[in-house]
Every structure is written in C-alpha cells, then in structure tokens.
Amino acid sequence: MFTTVQDLGRYGYGPIGVSPSGAADPVSLRIGNMLVGNLESDAALEMTLLGGTFVFPDGALVALVGSDFSAPIPMWTAHQMQPGETLKTGPTRDGARCYLCVHGGISVKLLLGSASTHILTGLGGHEGRPLRKGDILHIGESRASKPSTIVPEILEQLKPRKILRATIGPQTDWFSPESVRTFYRSVYTVTEESNRMGLRLEGPALDTPQSGQMTSEGVSLGAIQIPAGGKPIILFVEQQTTGGYPKIANIVSADLASVGQLRPRDQVRFELVTPEAARAFIRDQEELIESAVM
Amino acid sequence: MTTFRYASDQSLMVYLGEKIDLDTHRRVLKLLRLLEAEPIPGVRNLHPAYNSILIVIDPVDQEHQNIQHTVATCLDRLDDVHLPEPRTVEIPTVYDGPDLSGVAEIHGITPERVIELHSQAIYTVYFVGFVPGFAYLGGLPAELATPRLEAPRKRVPKGSVAIGGTHTGVYPVDSPGGWRLIGRTSIEIFDPDSAELSKLRIGDQVRFTVCR
Numbered sequence A: 001m002f003t004t005v006q007d008l009g010r011y012g013y014g015p016i017g018v019s020p021s022g023a024a025d026p027v028s029l030r031i032g033n034m035l036v037g038n039l040e041s042d043a044a045l046e047m048t049l050l051g052g053t054f055v056f057p058d059g060a061l062v063a064l065v066g067s068d069f070s071a072p073i074p075m076w077t078a079h080q081m082q083p084g085e086t087l088k089t090g091p092t093r094d095g096a097r098c099y100l101c102v103h104g105g106i107s108v109k110l111l112l113g114s115a116s117t118h119i120l121t122g123l124g125g126h127e128g129r130p131l132r133k134g135d136i137l138h139i140g141e142s143r144a145s146k147p148s149t150i151v152p153e154i155l156e157q158l159k160p161r162k163i164l165r166a167t168i169g170p171q172t173d174w175f176s177p178e179s180v181r182t183f184y185r186s187v188y189t190v191t192e193e194s195n196r197m198g199l200r201l202e203g204p205a206l207d208t209p210q211s212g213q214m215t216s217e218g219v220s221l222g223a224i225q226i227p228a229g230g231k232p233i234i235l236f237v238e239q240q241t242t243g244g245y246p247k248i249a250n251i252v253s254a255d256l257a258s259v260g261q262l263r264p265r266d267q268v269r270f271e272l273v274t275p276e277a278a279r280a281f282i283r284d285q286e287e288l289i290e291s292a293v294m
Numbered sequence B: 001m002t003t004f005r006y007a008s009d010q011s012l013m014v015y016l017g018e019k020i021d022l023d024t025h026r027r028v029l030k031l032l033r034l035l036e037a038e039p040i041p042g043v044r045n046l047h048p049a050y051n052s053i054l055i056v057i058d059p060v061d062q063e064h065q066n067i068q069h070t071v072a073t074c075l076d077r078l079d080d081v082h083l084p085e086p087r088t089v090e091i092p093t094v095y096d097g098p099d100l101s102g103v104a105e106i107h108g109i110t111p112e113r114v115i116e117l118h119s120q121a122i123y124t125v126y127f128v129g130f131v132p133g134f135a136y137l138g139g140l141p142a143e144l145a146t147p148r149l150e151a152p153r154k155r156v157p158k159g160s161v162a163i164g165g166t167h168t169g170v171y172p173v174d175s176p177g178g179w180r181l182i183g184r185t186s187i188e189i190f191d192p193d194s195a196e197l198s199k200l201r202i203g204d205q206v207r208f209t210v211c212r
Helices: A026-035 A152-157 A177-185 A253-259 A275-290 B022-037 B064-076 B100-107 B111-120
Strands: A003-006 A044-048 A053-056 A060-066 A079-081 A085-088 A097-102 A163-168 A188-190 A198-202 A223-225 A233-235 A247-251 A267-272 B003-008 B011-015 B043-048 B052-057 B088-094 B123-128 B135-138 B153-156 B160-164 B167-170 B175-177 B180-184 B205-211
Touching: A026 A044, A026 A060, A026 A097, A026 A253, A026 A275, A163 A253, A163 A275, A163 B003, A177 A247, A177 A267, A247 A253, A247 A267, A247 B003, A253 A275, B003 B064, B011 B064, B022 B043, B022 B052, B022 B064, B022 B123, B052 B064, B100 B111, B100 B180, B111 B180, B111 B205
Parallel strands: A163 A267, B088 B205
Antiparallel strands: A003 A044, A044 A097, A053 A085, A060 A079, A060 A097, A163 A247, A188 A198, A188 A267, A198 A233, A223 A233, A223 A247, B003 B011, B011 B052, B043 B052, B088 B180, B123 B135, B123 B205, B135 B167, B153 B175, B160 B167, B160 B180
8 A cells, every 4th residue: 555645745945855746646636626625735645556445433525536446436526425434445447546535635734835745755744654554644624615526528638648748858959869769659668666756667778878977957847867778767746856867858747647647567658749839738738627627 | 158948848947057166056056046035926946956957837827938038137137146154064973984994995095084084174065956955065175086886775874974976965864875975974964843954055065073
C-alpha cells in the first residue's frame, strides 16, 4: 500500500530546494474535490496501484476519482458513507492513481502552506510518510459548499493520454537531429524504478552530448532529462529542484496529469508540439475542468 | 551576457553568465532579490543555480513574453541592487568521515592537513537545490578538489560533510550520493520545525569548525 495525503502542492520554496510535491494527477483531485463540494485545493488521499480499507466512524460524503481501484461504490460521483461504514478499494484496473476525496478535506498540519506529503524528506502530509494500517486521519472543518455531479462528456475529454505531448527543452539543440528523431519515434516503457520524484524509461538509448560539462541549473516539472546511459527520466512532482543532465524535451502542462496515471510497464510515446500549441492545450484543459461538474 | 531560453510551457530560463564564479553568483542573487521583493504576478517559483534562474509561471494566466519583458527591466536595474553583508554560518564538524584518509592519500597530504585546509576556508553558498537544504558551496581550496567516487553510495547519512569535485557540502537528509565523506555535523541542515527551515541559504558564507 502506498497512500499519501496530497493537495495541489507548495510553491515558492525553490530557493531552499523544496519542490512543490502535490497530487500526481491534479486534474482528478480537483474534480473529486468539486464533486464533494470542497475547494479544488483541499487535501485528499492519493492511492498508488493498490487501495486500502477505510472506516468512517462518523460517516462522510466521499468521491473516488482517477483510476478504477476495484471499489464497490461508483466512481466520479459523491457517495454518502454511513457512520461506521467501511470502504474497501483494491488493485487498479487501469492507471496508477486513485483519489479518495472527502467532504471537508483531509485535515493535517500544513507545512509551508500545504498538506502535501514529500516522501524523500519525510515532510508534510500525515507524519511525512505513506499511511499505515491503524492510522487515524481527521476530516477538516468544511469551508466547502454543496456537492456537484460530473458531466460525463467532459470527463471523457480529460481522460489520460498514452501519447504525451512535449515541447523543446532548454538543451534540445545539444542533441543530434537523429537522437531527437529517435526520441519521438520510439516507444518507451515505464520501469519499476519510477515514483513521484521521477519516471525512468526503458527504450532506445540516446546520445548524451557534452553531458558532464553541463552546469547544474533549475529543472522544470515534466522535464525529460537524458543522463549518462541515454535512457530518459521524466522529472515529476517531488522532483529535484536543480540538476546537471541535459533535457531533450518537456512534457506539456496539460499532459502532466496523464504522467501521474502511468504504471510500471506502461508504454508511452512522445509527440512534439509548439509552445503556442502547448499553451492552447492547458487553457483548453482549464476550461474543461471548470465545466466538468454541474 | 544575459540570455533567455524557453524551458517548458510553464518555465523560462534566465542565464546570467557562462561561468561558475562569484561575479555571476552576485548577479543571480541580485536578480533573485529583485524578483522576491517585487513579485511578478503569475510567477509561481524561482530556482536559482550557479549562473541561472529558472522562473516557473502559471501557464494559464501568464506568458513567457511578458515575463521576459519584465525580467529584462529588472536586469537593467541590477547594478542598483544593494546586497547586504552576507551572514556567516558555522557548521561544527567532526572530521572522521570514511573517505578522509582516501582524500588525504590522493593529494599526498596528511588527514590533519585536509582538516586544516577544509576548516580554514570560507565558503559561499552559490545556491540551495537538488534536495531541500542542500547548499552548493564554492571556495574549496584547490588542493582539496577531488573527483567524485566512481560508484556512488546508495545511502549517505544525513549530516555528512563531503567533497565533490571543486565543491563541498553537507547532506541534509539521508540520500544516495557520490561525494567523498570527510566528516559529519550534528546540526539540523533542513529543519521543517524551525522558522528558517534551511540552515544555509543562497549568498551565505559558511565556515566549518573542528569538533573533537
């Protein structure tokens, strides 16, 4: 079981080396929160690959969103748990992450303004770690309003993608045109050594020109860096804040939630898009999210 | 020479020089201070490094061109930014690391001489990055510059004082690492319960004091 408390992350602490963390699939989290009448940024439980069993002594209005974790209640809808009732979720049937959103949000002590767990440093969330059997979590004082219902046609348009769109990165021109072509033409497999910090991919190795001579610099969320050995790594929500490997591309903001749904052994491909297209994608996605519930 | 580079649809890179040196570092620090004092709407994060700052923006509400334009006006004012005297942070260090004798051997000096050189120098925090609280310290005496280990350790204990290439640093948390461990400190380098969080901040001066 790997379940953590997550919200939309903590921004602004780059100068002391703290990456935002936050939900791996923020699109699902935001919609789940809207369904139970929360603020989009409220904290929920992020389950990874496998769920858990949750008891609600006082009952709660909940919603399961993201990937289908074999739960007995319908997904993408607010569901009333009665006092003392148990919700059991199991292994995933599709993607990597499922969120359990609760009306009122999960209440933990905020660290630097966020409830998000940062696993590497043991910061935030519930004692800075994934949940264990027997943990007791509190439901927040609700600033929330009325629950909503999902608009299925819009949810369909927000489904995770397996072809990830990417723009150039800061060192794309360090790579030979042949390497760049190989990168966009190949199928890559997500390895077991993937987590919230980064996803290591297996596939054709790319040349790593001038690596070793690069000066460490800030790295973006979704950057695709090519270390020695030539196998790409996607930097993800708990990323290192700086790094010294050249970056061949950067996944567009609109497809980062899809990265959060990738499981080990999933196959992905990349599609090059222009900066203008990338901006249009995120703006369109934002409009879809805002109209995903009614 | 300052250049801008598209880094992603939610970030813009500003390079303030080409080399790792104190002049470039001061330009990075001045731009950082300006951007902190006069936040640009829609800027979500700043990642300073040796010769650059990555500016992270909200891709829905902000555009690279606007940011570049505003940052360019900040760059024109860098000479007017006054940096206060840096604070000096002391790191009490027990020099008993597993690589101390190895470092001494590589340079043909005694371990005592390594300790003397390392603890007499004054270092500058070029930036804090990689993991929370990890300070990249410049100012290592040239006699101590030592290549990283060929095989990085799977786990370097928190508080380890280490040398990697021409830099020295302290591991704030248990993590993998390839730097050579010459000592350890018991002070918390990254403490989420303290007001300052990170013991070391960009621009600080650092001294290692010898504990026995």
